[in-house]
Amino acid sequence: MDLNTITEVRRPASADAVTKWENGFAWLAGGTWLFSEPQINTHTLIDLETLKWPSLKASKDGLEIAATCRVVELDQFVEKAPSDWTAAPLFRMCCRSFLASFKIWNEATVGGNICMSLPAGPMISLTTALEGVCTLWPRSGKPREVPMIEFVTGNHANVLAPGELLRSIHLPATALKKNFAFRRFTLTHLGRSEVLLIGTRCPEQGTFLLTITAATLRPVQLRFKSVPSSKEVKDAIDKAVPFDLYLDDTHGSPAHRRHLAYYFAEQIREELSA
Ligand SMILES: Cc1cc2nc3c(=O)[nH]c(=O)nc-3n(C[C@H](O)[C@H](O)[C@H](O)COP(=O)(O)OP(=O)(O)OC[C@H]3O[C@@H](n4cnc5c(N)ncnc54)[C@H](O)[C@@H]3O)c2cc1C
Incomplete structure (x- = not known):
């Protein structure tokens, strides 16, 4: 969409050129969000592409x-x-x-x-x-x-x-050399993620890391010395994610997100135990 509040687009060769920051400035990256809705409080875009x-x-x-x-x-x-x-x-x-x-x-x-x-x-x-x-x-x-x-x-x-x-x-x-398991759920084909969980396991030390995203307002990460039992992983989720940390929007209810977090965590645990 056209952003009719924008009066200036800067294309600096270096980020240092932007010394004084004002309300109404915004860094412009791909612009896929910035140009997707009105930006009534923004008057100047500073393009990051020219930083090369x-x-x-x-x-x-x-x-x-x-x-x-x-x-x-x-x-x-x-x-x-x-x-x-x-x-x-x-x-x-x-x-x-x-x-x-x-x-x-x-x-x-x-x-x-x-x-x-x-x-x-x-x-x-x-x-x-x-x-x-x-x-x-x-x-x-x-x-x-x-x-x-x-x-x-x-x-x-x-x-x-x-x-x-x-x-x-x-x-x-x-981290790049770890084994991993990935689970994601969307209500519709190509829809927005309702839940996205990733587990990794270090092949040498056996440490297990579970990262919960999309289901929660912010990412939550659970670290274990080895692959935990089913109960350990569920208890750890309950401890780290109070019910009000689950997101509530049109893509899923908190109760469904919590259900899927348990369900996928268990699948990931089983997959990385192998
Ligand atoms: C059809 C559609 C589907 C989308 N689906 C998703 C989705 O599933 N998940 C999702 O998360 N988003 C989604 N988005 C929103 C958005 O397009 C994405 O989050 C996208 O990755 C934003 O990246 P961009 O480079 O286009 O950012 P921009 O639109 O350029 O910028 C986004 C914001 O980040 C700031 N910014 C950008 N780069 C920097 C930087 N380096 N340092 C500091 N600030 C910076 C900008 O000032 C702006 O506030 C969707 C948008 C559309 C139109």
Whole structure:
């Protein structure tokens, strides 16, 4: 849609060029959300595309994903990932977990999805499950690092200060080499995720990590030294997720989301026990 409140679009060559942040400024990534509804409080868009950050950098330490990396690029990276990154197929599963994925893939960015901080943000599910760490660039002050599990604080809420920029997300190689199990439920074909759970298991130490997203207002992560019993995993969910932390919207009720969280957690537990 046309945004008739916008009076200026800036295309800086460096993020440092934006020193003074004002109410009414917004970083523009893929624009798939920004241009999807009126932005009555926004008058200036600052385009991130002209910063020309390299999208993906793989090294022995892991994968550096620029905030401006397009979802489609991450989807295609699966074919180029090192063979011992056993969790790489998760990229594709998560990239294809948007509502009507194919419509927004080519424009939406990984960082835009994370900064939207919606419960059904599949890039949040992916980077949290794979123990990502974000690098944030405040408008003044030094860059800071925040673990992905702490980035999203609620429905459409996160730790970013006004004008603070998400620069990149680092996925450690140790997480990329884990075994994984993925479960997702949507009420309609290509619908918005009602529940998205990812489990990972370290092949060497046996540690088990369960990440619950979409069902809850913010991601919840449960860590175990080894694969837990059915009761242990259910008790841990109950302890970490009070009933009012389950999301209530047209895509699912809290009771149904909780039911599915138990159901999929048990399937993941069984799959990763093998
Ligand atoms: C048909 C359709 C289906 C959708 N389905 C889903 C879905 O299933 N799940 C979901 O979560 N969303 C969904 N969305 C919403 C949105 O399109 C996605 O969240 C998308 O990933 C946003 O990315 P973008 O790059 O287009 O962000 P933009 O629209 O450019 O920006 C989104 C917000 O993030 C801020 N921002 C962007 N990048 C940065 C950065 N690096 N640092 C700081 N702030 C930044 C922007 O200022 C803006 O407030 C959907 C939208 C449409 C139109």
